[in-house]
Amino acid sequence: xxxxxxxxxxxxxxxxxxxxxxxxxxxxxxxxxxxxxxxxxxxxxxxxxxxxxxxxxxxxxxxxxxxxxxxxxxxxxxxxxxxxxxxxxxxxxxxxxxxxxxxxxxxxxxxxxxxxxxxxxxxxxxxxxxxxxxxxxxxxxxxxxxxxxxxxxxxxxxxxxxxxxxxxxxxxxxxx
Amino acid sequence: xxxxxxxxxxxxxxxxxxxxxxxxxxxxxxxxxxxxxxxxxxxxxxxxxxxxxxxxxxxxxxxxxxxxxxxxxxxxxxxxxxxxxxxxxxxxxxxxxxxxxxxxxxxxxxxxxxxxxxxxxxxxxxxxxxxxxxxxxxxxxxxxxxxxxxxxxxxxxxxxxxxxxxxxxxxxxxxxxxxxxxxxxxxxxxxxxxxxxxxxxxxxxxxxxxxxxxxxxxxxxxxxxxxxxxxxxxxxxxxxxxxxxxxxxxxxxxxxxxxxxxxxxxxxxxxxxxxxxxxxxxxxxxxxxxxxxxxxxxxxxxxxxxxxxxxxxxxxxxxxxxxxxxxxxxxxxxxxxxxxxxxxxxxxxxxxxxxxxxxxxxxxxxxxxxxxxxxxxxxxxxxxxxxxxxxxxxxxxxxxxxxxxxxxxxxxxxxxxxxxxxxxxxxxxxxxxxxxxxxxxxxxxxxxxxxxxxxxxxxxxxxxxxxxxxxxxxxxxxxxxxxxxxxxxxxxxxxxxxxxxxxxxxxxxxxxxxxxxxxxxxxxxxxxxxxxxxxxxxxxxxxxxxxxxxxxxxxxxxxxxxxxxxxxxxxxxxxxxxxxxxxxxxxxxxxxxxxxxxxxxxxxxxxxxxxxxxxxxxxxxxxxxxxxxx
Amino acid sequence: xxxxxxxxxxxxxxxxxxxxxxxxxxxxxxxxxxxxxxxxxxxxxxxxxxxxxxxxxxxxxxxxxxxxxxxxxxxxxxxxxxxxxxxxxxxxxxxxxxxxxx
Numbered sequence: 001x002x003x004x005x006x007x008x009x010x011x012x013x014x015x016x017x018x019x020x021x022x023x024x025x026x027x028x029x030x031x032x033x034x035x036x037x038x039x040x041x042x043x044x045x046x047x048x049x050x051x052x053x054x055x056x057x058x059x060x061x062x063x064x065x066x067x068x069x070x071x072x073x074x075x076x077x078x079x080x081x082x083x084x085x086x087x088x089x090x091x092x093x094x095x096x097x098x099x100x101x102x103x104x105x106x107x108x109x110x111x112x113x114x115x116x117x118x119x120x121x122x123x124x125x126x127x128x129x130x131x132x133x134x135x136x137x138x139x140x141x142x143x144x145x146x147x148x149x150x151x152x153x154x155x156x157x158x159x160x161x162x163x164x165x166x167x168x169x170x171x172x173x174x175x176x
Numbered sequence: 177x178x179x180x181x182x183x184x185x186x187x188x189x190x191x192x193x194x195x196x197x198x199x200x201x202x203x204x205x206x207x208x209x210x211x212x213x214x215x216x217x218x219x220x221x222x223x224x225x226x227x228x229x230x231x232x233x234x235x236x237x238x239x240x241x242x243x244x245x246x247x248x249x250x251x252x253x254x255x256x257x258x259x260x261x262x263x264x265x266x267x268x269x270x271x272x273x274x275x276x277x278x279x280x281x282x283x284x285x286x287x288x289x290x291x292x293x294x295x296x297x298x299x300x301x302x303x304x305x306x307x308x309x310x311x312x313x314x315x316x317x318x319x320x321x322x323x324x325x326x327x328x329x330x331x332x333x334x335x336x337x338x339x340x341x342x343x344x345x346x347x348x349x350x351x352x353x354x355x356x357x358x359x360x361x362x363x364x365x366x367x368x369x370x371x372x373x374x375x376x377x378x379x380x381x382x383x384x385x386x387x388x389x390x391x392x393x394x395x396x397x398x399x400x401x402x403x404x405x406x407x408x409x410x411x412x413x414x415x416x417x418x419x420x421x422x423x424x425x426x427x428x429x430x431x432x433x434x435x436x437x438x439x440x441x442x443x444x445x446x447x448x449x450x451x452x453x454x455x456x457x458x459x460x461x462x463x464x465x466x467x468x469x470x471x472x473x474x475x476x477x478x479x480x481x482x483x484x485x486x487x488x489x490x491x492x493x494x495x496x497x498x499x500x501x502x503x504x505x506x507x508x509x510x511x512x513x514x515x516x517x518x519x520x521x522x523x524x525x526x527x528x529x530x531x532x533x534x535x536x537x538x539x540x541x542x543x544x545x546x547x548x549x550x551x552x553x554x555x556x557x558x559x560x561x562x563x564x565x566x567x568x569x570x571x572x573x574x575x576x577x578x579x580x581x582x583x584x585x586x587x588x589x590x591x592x593x594x595x596x597x598x599x600x601x602x603x604x605x606x607x608x609x610x611x612x613x614x615x616x617x618x619x620x621x622x623x624x625x626x627x628x629x630x631x632x633x634x635x636x637x638x639x640x641x642x643x644x645x646x647x648x649x650x651x652x653x654x655x656x657x658x659x660x661x662x663x664x665x666x667x668x669x670x671x672x673x674x675x676x677x678x679x680x681x682x683x684x685x686x687x688x689x690x691x692x693x694x695x696x697x698x699x700x701x702x703x704x705x706x707x708x709x710x711x712x713x714x715x716x717x718x719x720x721x722x723x724x725x726x727x728x729x730x731x732x733x734x735x736x737x738x739x740x741x742x743x744x745x746x747x748x749x750x751x752x753x754x755x756x757x758x759x760x761x762x763x764x765x766x767x768x769x770x771x772x773x774x775x776x777x778x779x780x781x782x783x784x785x786x787x788x789x790x791x792x793x794x795x796x797x798x799x800x801x802x803x804x805x806x
Numbered sequence: 807x808x809x810x811x812x813x814x815x816x817x818x819x820x821x822x823x824x825x826x827x828x829x830x831x832x833x834x835x836x837x838x839x840x841x842x843x844x845x846x847x848x849x850x851x852x853x854x855x856x857x858x859x860x861x862x863x864x865x866x867x868x869x870x871x872x873x874x875x876x877x878x879x880x881x882x883x884x885x886x887x888x889x890x891x892x893x894x895x896x897x898x899x900x901x902x903x904x905x906x907x908x
Contacts, residue, residue, distance in 0.1 A: 006809030014818045021822050021845050025829035030837045037841050044848055047818070050809055051859040053867050056851075059874060068844075068878050075885045076837065079892055083837055094785060098831035101792035102824045108799045109820040113813055121813040125862025132858075132867060140864050141871075148868065152875045159879030166886035784900050788831050 010050055016043035030083045034072050041065040053132040178229030179242045182261045185222030185269055186308050188215045193301035196294055205293035209284035212297035216277040216304050223269035230266050238263055238673055241314045241378070248317075255375055258314035264674040267509060268311035268441060275433045275516045276304045278644035282524055283425035285641035286531060296336060300429070303329035307434050311441060316365050316375040319442070323361065323402065326435045327354040333430065334422040346418035353415040357405020364398020367391060381448040389453065396449050396456035399442060403460070407439030407493045409467045414730050416490055420482040424527035427482055432489050432523055433516035440493065440512055443500035447675045451503070458589055461501020465596035468494030470728060472603030476610070476714050477724045480537050481526050484611050488563065489519055491600060495578050498593050503678025504581035506668035510659055511574035513667075517655045518562035518571055521648040525556040528637050528645065529615060533627050539611065544620030548628050551642065553616050555649040560612050562652040564605045564697040570656030572694070575601070577659065580681035580689040594689075601693040605700020606714060613708035661686040807859070815856040822849035834899050836891070840884045847877045 016039065023036035041064050048057035076083050113121070130136050141149045192215025196208045203211075230238055243258040259265075280300055287293050306329055310322030327350075335347030368375060371391050372383045384392060403409075408416035408431075419431050430436070443450065443460060450457040468491050475487035492515050499508035530537055532549060546553045562569035565576060579597035582590050620628070658667040662683035681689070707714050715721045726732065822845060829842025851870045858866025891898060 003808050010809050010814070014814075017818060018821055018825070021825040024841050024845060025825055025833070025838070027838075030835065030841075033838055033841050037844060040845065041848065044852060047815065047852060048855055051812075051815065051855050053855045053858065053870070056855060056867050056870055056874075059871060060851075063878060064848075064874060068881050071882065071885060072837075072841070075889060078889065079837075079898070082892055082898060083835070094783070094789060095832060098785075098789050098792070098828065101789055101796055102827045102831070104796040105792065105799070105827065106820060106824040108796060108803075109823075110817065112799075112803055113816055113820070117811075117813050121811060121816075121860065124807045124812055124860045127859070127862050131862070131864070136864055137867060137871070140868050145865075145868050148872055152872050155876055155879050159882050163882045163886045166883065166890055785831055785834075792827055792831065 006050065009046065013043045013046040013050070016040075017047065028084065030076050031073070034069060034076055037072075038065050038069050041069070051132075052127060055132060055134045055137045058134075178226040179240060179261065181222040181225035181229065182242065182259055182266075182269070182312065183222075183244075185219045185226060185273060186259060186305070186312050188218040188222065189301045189304040189308065191215060193298050193305060196298040196301065200294070203294070205290075206284070206288075208294040208297040209280075209287075212301045213277065213281045213284060215301055216273055216280045219304065219308065220270070220273035220277050223266065223273045226261055227266045227270055230261065230263065235673060241376075243314070253369060253373055255315060255317045257318065258376075259312040260314035260377060261312070262674050263670045264441075264444065264509065265311050267513070267671065269308060271513055271516050272304065272307045272311060272434050275520050275648075276307070276429055278647055279425050279429040279433070279520060279524070280304070282428075282527070282641050282644040283423070285638040286425050286527055287423060288638070292336070296333070296423070299329055299332045299336070300426070303333065303430060303435075307438070310438055315377060316368065316380070319445075320358075320361060320365060323406065323438065324358055326430070326438065327351060327358065327406070330354070330419070330430050330435055333426040334419045336422055336426070340421065342418075343421040346415070346421040350415040350419050353412050354405050357402040357412060360398045360401025360405075362398075364395045364402070367395050367398065377445070384448050384452045387452070392449060393453040393456055396446075396453035399446055399449065400456055400460055403439030403442045403497075404463060405439075406442075407436045407497070408490050409439070409463050409494065409497060410470060411730070413467065413471075413490055414727070414734060417483050417486045417727070420480070420486050424482065424523055424530060427486070428520045428523035428527070431486065432519035436489060436493055437496070437512045437516070440496040440500055440508055443497065444505045444508055444671075444675050447500075447503075447505060450500075451678070457501050457503070459501070461498045461589065461593055464494040464497025464499075464501055465593050466494070467491065468498070468600045469596055469603070472600055472607065474724050474727050475607040476603070477721055479540050481529070481539050481542075481611065481615065482523070482537055484539075484607060485519070485522050485526060488522075488604070488607065489515075491604065492519070492563075492575075495575060495597065495600065498597065499578040499581060502581060502585050502590065502593065504578060505675035505677055506671040507574060507577040507581055507677075509671050510667055511571075511578060514562065514570035514574040514652070514656050517648055518559045518569075518652040521555060521559040521645065521652050522563065524641070524645050524648065525552050525559060528552045528555075528641060531637060531641070533623060536623055539614040541621055541623045542615045543618045544616070544624055546616040548620065548624060552637075552645070555645045556612065556616065558649045558652050560608045562656075564608050564700065565601060565693055566697060567690075567694065568653075568657070570652050570654070572690070573656035573659050576690040576693050577661065577681070577686065579693055580686040581677075581679050583685055583689055584679050584681040598693060598696060602696040602700050605697035606704050609701045609704035610708070610714055613704060617708065812856045812860040816853060819849045819852040819856065822846075822852065834901055836884075836888050836898055836900055839900060840881065840888070843884075844877065844881065847873060 020036045020039040020043065024033045024040060027033045027036065041060060045057040045060045045065075048054075048060060189212075192211050195215075196203070196211055199208075239260070239262040241258055241260050243256045245257055246254055247257045248255040280297075283296070283300065287296055290296070303326060306322050306325030308322075310319055310326060313319040313322055331347045331351040334350055335344045337343050365375060368380055371387055372380050374380060374383075387395075405412040416431060416436070420427055422430075450460070471487040471490035471494065475484050475491065478484045478487060492511070496508045496511050496515070499505070499511065528549065529542070529545060529552060532545075532552075533542070536542070558569065562571040565572045575597075579594060579601070582593035582597055584590070585593075659665050661681075668677075704714065713721075715724060723729070826842045826844075826846035826849060829845065830839055833839055833842065851873055854866040854870040854873070856866075858864060858870075888898065896902065
């Protein structure tokens with residue numbers, strides 16, 4: 001019984017994921033695209049929950065959907081009409097090649113997965129209930145992966161500085 | 177002690193040359209001259225100490241080889257940097273550094289005021305070092321190094337006044353002809369390495385008897401080729417008269433006293449090889465005799481004072497080759513020494529004359545210098561008498577000894593050489609006194625009168641020029657008294673220790689020959705005097721005169737045989753190979769690269785999306801690769 | 807484990823990645839390109855989480871969190887660039903930024 005429910009939830013979440021993904025890529029109004037991405041992120045969070053990654057799911061909603069996408073929406077609002085994104089072309093050779101490349105990649109991945117399914121993708125490991133809990137993540141970050149933790153924080157600092165720099169250097173010119 | 181002195185002798189001029197070169201413009205020109213002169217005299221000091229040490233030693237202990245370090249080593253074959261100190265090399269060391277020192281001193285006066293004096297003194301110190309290396313070398317390879325270096329120094333010094341095209345051409349000619357000799361010499365050495373596995377004198381000489389006669393003949397021919405080129409014997413002689421384009425001290429040192437005698441030194445040093453190939457040795461004697469005669473005849477019609485002396489040098493070296501060719505090694509070296517004295521003296525006195533007349537070298541414009549330059553006159557006369565072989569001057573003792581030795585060989589070759597030697601004595605008397613009379617006797621010419629008035633104030637020349645000339649005049653007079661046949665012959669015994677003579681003339685033969693030779697010399701003197709006072713040339717037949725004036729057409733012959741075909745070939749190659757193929761292909765490479773670059777640059781469209789697509793494709797391909805490899 | 811095998815999640819991730827790649831390559835507005843880039847990153851995240859579950863190893867989730875942080879930083883800078891472009895009255899068209907030509 002529980003299995004069936006999980007399957008249904010998986011199916012709905014996966015469908016939403018792919019559907020919103022296609023929406024993001026194909027909409028002409030960037031505002032709608034951003035909203036579609038928020039939907040995408042939410043369905044991904046559900047998938048994460050199904051994979052016992054509770055903390056990551058929570059972080060995804062809080063950080064990604066909550067902060068990053070809001071920032072995106074701010075910028076879209078600032079740009080107003082200028083942000084409109086029609087589907088206008090580009091060299092047809094380019095478009096054809098792009099589709100071919102993407103399809104090729106997809107096919108390859110499916111093939112590889114197919115080849116590996118029998119051997120490597122059966123029997124996921126048994127995990128304790130605390131797998132993916134904040135406590136476990138926290139412990140891992142602060143013991144085994146401390147360096148990654150610190151470096152990530154530096155990356156964020158650099159990005160913040162970069163953002164400020166990008167935002168303010170032009171003010172003198174604009175004023176003049 | 178004497179070994180150290182020998183090394184000091186060798187290295188002192190090198191230090192001098194390096195000092196002058198490195199100091200460059202920071203020292204005065206005069207200082208450069210002093211450095212060169214002193215370094216050569218220090219070398220002489222070293223040579224003297226080495227000589228005395230050797231003399232005081234027991235006669236069985238008179239061969240020392242001193243090795244500095246191993247220069248080359250390839251398998252079993254090794255070449256060391258080593259010097260040999262024996263009776264022959266110590267004698268050569270004294271001659272080179274002694275006469276050399278006097279000439280370098282003399283050049284301080286001769287070249288004073290020239291802008292590039294320092295370069296001259298650096299070159300001439302280099303030359304002295306190279307010549308010393310040549311005579312002190314303990315193995316054939318080091319000899320070859322010295323051989324090549326003296327050729328280089330000769331080239332640099334002949335072309336010293338590089339803004340004169342004739343000088344540059346003469347320098348090239350000298351170098352190229354010497355290169356021919358260098359090549360044959362090197363080939364001979366290669367054969368030696370092949371057959372004997374060593375280039376040390378002692379090693380080679382021990383094994384000479386064991387070699388096949390073809391090999392020994394070839395080696396000897398190679399050595400002879402080198403000697404002929406370096407000593408300006410026929411057929412590789414045409415460079416010597418042209419080499420007179422260099423400054424007179426250079427002519428004195430390199431083209432009279434030392435470098436051109438290197439061939440004779442080689443013939444004596446390598447005598448074991450030549451004795452094992454008697455045909456080549458006799459060939460050397462024949463070439464010497466032919467050169468002796470040809471040069472003597474040409475000298476009769478030359479009107480450039482230096483060229484007369486140059487042909488005289490060629491002729492006298494012919495005597496030395498004759499001596500070495502029949503095995504009279506002691507006399508060959510003895511004549512080398514006396515020749516160094518009187519020939520350098522003649523050149524240097526001629527230099528005083530040229531200096532006094534502000535560069536004039538044409539004897540037709542000279543005359544009556546006896547009254548104007550009395551001291552030069554005496555010096556020149558001493559040199560002339562010595563050259564003509566008048567007793568008791570030095571040339572008398574040495575030259576006649578050679579001719580007598582030819583007599584003593586008692587075969588057809590000896591007879592030919594004997595006759596040649598005597599005819600040569602006549603010729604020598606003729607051309608020497610023709611020169612003497614034309615320059616110094618008679619009425620002063622116009623040119624001389626002009627210069628007399630201006631130069632009255634400072635006499636015949638600076639002391640730096642007069643003193644060396646004086647010393648050489650004394651040597652040319654008494655230097656021959658170290659060999660008085662039948663009475664005492666220390667010089668001959670000294671050289672005999674290194675190179676045993678093959679032939680010895682008896683005392684009667686010696687004095688008998690001398691009588692004939694001296695008479696011939698005096699006949700030459702009388703004929704020349706008569707001709708001068710009658711105002712006539714020695715050679716009146718126009719046909720003969722033309723042949724002699726063109727130096728037997730050797731230059732024309734070589735021009736047609738060698739130079740023209742080579743020049744034509746090079747022009748043809750240039751037109752048909754160099755330009756169309758080589759240069760064009762280089763151009764093509766350049767323009768082709770630019771074209772390809774242009775094509776490739778079109779890939780950089782600037783569109784970001786193209787890059788993205790390219791990356792995607794690349795990843796797709798890589799995935800396949802990784803999966804396949806796994 | 808209840809529900810589908812890990813492999814099915816991976817297929818979803820692969821398809822998401824392909825969609826995102828198409829968006830990057832085919833759209834001209836830098837905003838949409840940025841959004842498509844986010845989709846690709848998320849697809850990678852999903853793959854990491856799936857494998858973490860498969861192996862029972864928490865490292866995958868740690869990695870995913872780091873990816874998330876870096877993606878956030880990248881979005882910030884990208885948006886900054888877009889705002890700068892807009893301020894300078896440039897057309898918001900990726901094809902116009904062809905200074906790398908030749």
